[in-house]
Amino acid sequence: MNTFSELGLNEQLLKAVDELGFIQPTPIQLQAIPVLLSGTKDLIGLAQTGTGKTAAYGLPLLQLVDEKQKHPQALIVCPTRELCMQIVNEITLFKKFSHGIHVTAVYGGASIIMQIKDIKRGVQIVVATPGRLIDLIERKAINLDQIKYVVLDEADEMLNMGFQEDIEFILKNTPKRDSTWLFSATMPAEIRNVSKRYMQQPKEITVGKMNTANVNIDHQYFTTTAFHRYEALKRLIDFNPGMYGIIFTRTKADAQEISEKLTREGYDIEALHGDLTQAQRNKVMSGFRDKTLQLLIATDVAARGIDVQGITHVINYELPDDIEVYTHRSGRTGRAGKTGVCMSIVHAREVGRIRQIERMVQAPFHKLEIPSGKDVCRKQFYYFIDKLLQADISHGDYETYMPMLQEKFNDMSKEEIMKRVAAMEFDRFLKYYENSEDLNVRERGRERGVERQESHAGRKREGKKEFGGNGNYTRLFVNLGTKDGFYKASFLQFILDLSDLRKDVLGRIDMKEMNSWIEVDKNSANQMIRAIDGKKYKGRRIRMNEADSFVRKKTND
Template sequence: MMTFEGLGIDARLIQATDELGFVNPTPIQEKAIPVLLSGTKDFVGLAQTGTGKTAAFGLPLLQLINVENKFPQALIVCPTRELCMQIVKEIELFKKHIRGVHVVAVYGGASISLQIRDLKRGVQIVVATPGRLIDLIERKAIDLEQIQYVVLDEADEMLNMGFRDDIEFILKNTPKREATWLFSATMPPEVRQVSKRYMKEPVEVTVGQVNTGNENIDHQYYVTSAHNRYETLKRIIDFNPGIYGIVFTRTKLDAQDIAEKLTREGYDIDALHGDLTQAQRDKVMGQFRDKTLQLLIATDVAARGIDVKEISHVINYELPDDVEVYTHRSGRTGRAGNQGICVSIVHARETFKLRQIEKMIKQPFHRLDIPSGKDVCRKQFFYFMDKLLQTDISHGDYETYVPMLQEKFADVTKEEVLKRVAAMEFDRFLKYYDNAGDLNVREPRVREKSFERGGADQGRSRDMRGREYSHGNGDFARLFVNLGTKDGFYKASFLQFILDMSDLKKEALGRIDMKEMNSWVEVDKNVADKMVRSIDGKTFKGRRIRMNDANSRG
């Protein structure tokens, strides 16, 4: 089995990895490090989050830089503050036995004057988020003229977050770089375009298959009705009393709403979304890392860059529109060889999405029944008993109190003491789940017959609750809106736009047909008027939006 010594790593770095307990390199480290140590080859490394990419580029950088030169020689660009800090923390551990190496993190939400001061003291490696780095470049507070190595970490995440122009600006401002190293979990066209434009015949290494799921993750799903989604989430949390994880929502409003509801009901939970200040975000992340919080309720954008290795569960409160996003979400668990669970709460109409994701990640999904109230109480009870038996009583002068306890409970049987302890612990659960209903929905057969012109079932499909309808009739109204692909929308972004504008849930929508100039939206008849009132007459990019019943037009 390969060791770090066999990869050509400096003895001082080997000493640090040994002290950290790293003996054998991970697959991405084994394949990347020998190439990167040459210092002259461009490189593309495709590997899932949590596979050891920081060491894969961090160790070669520490070996290649010249400690005598006190100016930036290596630049690592990553999408978020959290990942920026994590990378610096790991590199600090690796350089423990190399004197004179200075690493500085620059990111938004912190004092730029203090970061400028740190840069002026002399630094060889800069770890930066794109926005703050460009700010420093424009202030002429950082000189990238002597940068030899540029690392783009989580490149797909940065492009998803809209940093393409920033990345290209940074690459244009590092004219003397000898090598560009790009690391990414996926390889969308945007990442491929950047590599072709700014890299010369890069060595490309893929660990596993692009977009495939981590084999340490068990992918599970529950099918319920839309209005029972929140109650199903509570059941999942209660059925896993030791849970430590992230619940992903589509919008920041959902994240805040769910966090507030669960907090009121006594759960150790907080929300992570774009409306938080940096100080609030740091506080929430600090509480999550030290496990004061049991769960984070987060949007995809807010969760980018979170690197916490012991997450047991990822829960998709709703499936993402983009199938690739599922890979990023699920990759938050099952890290560092640990087992993880990714749970999705879906309604019957969404099960086709699971089949798409299965094909992409090449891993099966396991359907589970939503636990009954009795199942939840039983699971909580056994968890409590195990915790009681494992409680450490070796510290503390408990013997002092034993005579008083024996006297106090002299006339009470052991069975009665146990019952009273159980009552104190489980009274809330027993009352809440008394006569709790079944939240499961059985999957209906989806779609029927041919859609060919003239067929008996032409234009028939299923609504979000699995009921059959004819387009524009039955339970759905068909609305016209004068927005289309020419306005910069694609189906997922248009869906999110109309949901945000109308404050409706996705389950209220049926089919969406988009054209260049116009679109047609099928919506539950009960809320169609609300959608029209919310959207018709508003403006988008200076243009008045028109929305009305498509069947009444003309």
């Protein structure tokens, strides 16, 4: 196992890394740090968001700069103020035992006078957004003549935001730099052109396949009409009551409008977009990090640099105009080894773009049905019951009130009490979804005819116990269904987690209220049965066996 001590870092940095709990370098750190410590080699690092890029360049910078020289020696340029502050926070943690090294952030939306004062006090590392840095250069408030190292972080996003001229201006104003380090999730032609003009035979490191998505993310899409897009969003949120996520829109007007609508309807949500002041933005982000906000709705530009742990879902209210942006959006979830879900709401004409993104990120997309109103109510009900059962009653003098409660409920059955508790919690959902319509777009014309023919053929095959009609699959029965609180995506995740198998071994899944049938690759069927049969779910023993044996047993009985 590779460790940080093998990479050539000094004792002070190793002590800081150890105190932070870092044990094994990430792939980008493992490959980049030894190269960057030379201080004279240009480098292009291609890796997704959340792979540890800040440490990959931050640790070498702290070792290379001279703490005795009280002027800027290293410059880190990034697209947004949020990312700017995040980088400074991380480098500050890394330099805990490297006394005498100072780092400061300069970005728009904050007092430029205070930032100039910070620079004049003497700093070795400056982290800046392009606009504010150019403002400081033109005011002659910062001297870049002695900059030795320039880092371009999230370079592709800076180009997407129109900063190409600014980046070139900055590079032209750092003529004495020893090396340029460029980090990016993707490699568009514009970045390649910048590297050719301003870098000398750069070492190129690619972690994973370029543009590929995080393997811990389940990519889902839901097809509806443009008219029903907002209603579909609400239904997906209601169907995932424990969601802690980010919703992406194309424009700040959409972000603000949807945020206001959802807030009026009782959701804990705030919008994040370019019209907010820095104080407003800090307040929103503080609420989101503290989880007093369940949801954040943001534009792509405003969301750059957000690094919040534990995000369970990303929802694309609309697909991004540039499909490469999808990897940035989806990369907000499924971090630090955890799983996440990225949902996209699309209309029928956008399915072709889903296929493009699927090819680009090299990960399968699952087409799921927008849940019905009954599905939502059932899911909310199970979620509430779970919370009720897990409620901590160890604190508080509840015994004092028990005689009064017993007297109040003396003439009421347990069943009636439970109904009243459910009514208080679910009255709003039940009324709202009582006559809810189907939001899914159904295929029409020739394709729908083909679908009907295939469905009819499938039913005939199922009657012959062939189910999916594929001889490579074994059909399994399991006594779990929608009544247990599952829907297809969560059920799929549940059986894969228990069996330690991959998605590609599964065929069709047919879920009913009380039980389900699953197609599993013949070579993996026994492993799944061994892993799941006999386990318990919510106190009930799970039964799993080959579907044919189940049918024969019923016949014999």
